[in-house]
Amino acid sequence: MATQSWTTIHSGYELSPYTFKKRSRTATEYYAQPCGDVWFNTRRWKTERVINEAKALKLLAERTRIPIPQFIRCGQNDDGSMFLEMSRVDGIDLSEAGKECRKPGGVRHNSGGGECNKCMDIAKANAEHFIQTVLLPELAKLRSNKTGLDGFVLPPAWMLEYDTRPHWDTKTSSYNEFVFTHGDLGPDNLRMDPNTLMVKCVIDWEHAGYFPPGFQKWAVDDGTYHALYEDHQTIFELARSIEP
Numbered sequence: 684m685a686t687q688s689w690t691t692i693h694s695g696y697e698l699s700p701y702t703f704k705k706r707s708r709t710a711t712e713y714y715a716q717p718c719g720d721v722w723f724n725t726r727r728w729k730t731e732r733v734i735n736e737a738k739a740l741k742l743l744a745e746r747t748r749i750p751i752p753q754f755i756r757c758g759q760n761d762d763g764s765m766f767l768e769m770s771r772v773d774g775i776d777l778s779e780a781g782k783e784c785r786k787p788g789g790v791r792h793n794s795g796g797g798e799c800n801k802c803m804d805i806a807k808a809n810a811e812h813f814i815q816t817v818l819l820p821e822l823a824k825l826r827s828n829k830t831g832l833d834g835f836v837l838p839p840a841w842m843l844e845y846d847t848r849p850h851w852d853t854k855t856s857s858y859n860e861f862v863f864t865h866g867d868l869g870p871d872n873l874r875m876d877p878n879t880l881m882v883k884c885v886i887d888w889e890h891a892g893y894f895p896p897g898f899q900k901w902a903v904d905d906g907t908y909h910a911l912y913e914d915h916q917t918i919f920e921l922a923r924s925i926e927p
């Protein structure tokens with residue numbers, strides 16, 4: 684029984700006391716929205732990306748100590764949409780950490796209420812430290828001689844708005860040169876403990892897979908993250924580097 688459910692243009696979400704479920708949306712749902720046809724046609728692999736995340740969660744749980752939602756199950760709904768059910772991980776997104784003073788350690792930084800830049804800075808510094816000392820070393824353990832994950836290649840989110848080709852072939856190398864990457868590692872996908880402002884969990888692994896080390900990009904603030912989408916020269920070069 685869901686306690687809360689909501690949708691974005693791409694996905695539907697259901698939160699229950701112990702679980703979190705996301706599902707892809709059907710063509711009908713896209714077309715019912717203004718400009719939905721554009722989104723339906725440009726955001727590809729609606730089924731595959733859900734399966735890709737399920738595979739990533741299982742792999743990460745088995746072979747790393749990265750805090751992630753626990754995989755429960757994955758399957759197809761009667762309407763053809765795919766769902767992925769995970770354990771629920773409460774907290775706030777890093778991008779929300781400065782919306783109010785969270786009083787980490789009991790210290791209030793602003794007396795009048797409202798946004799707290801100090802809390803945002805603390806959360807960003809904690810996230811940066813977590814990425815450098817936990818996430819990247821753990822991801823670096825996972826290497827492959829093939830791009831993508833299990834025969835399916837979904838490049839990072841910041842690449843797909845610029846390079847809209849309909850299919851990416853797997854590239855095979857003579858050695859394990861490809862490293863596991865998150866593929867959408869920005870402040871919306873780092874879930875934080877609202878009291879300590881430490882990272883609790885890394886979410887949304889739809890774009891995960893094995894890629895050259897140059898694909899291992901991240902940012903802890905929105906501006907820097909969005910700049911990845913605009914660096915077309917780098918995107919162009921990285922995209923060429925994974926063509927077989």
Ligand SMILES: [Zn+2]
Nearest residue numbers: 784792799802
């Ligand atoms: Zn504060």
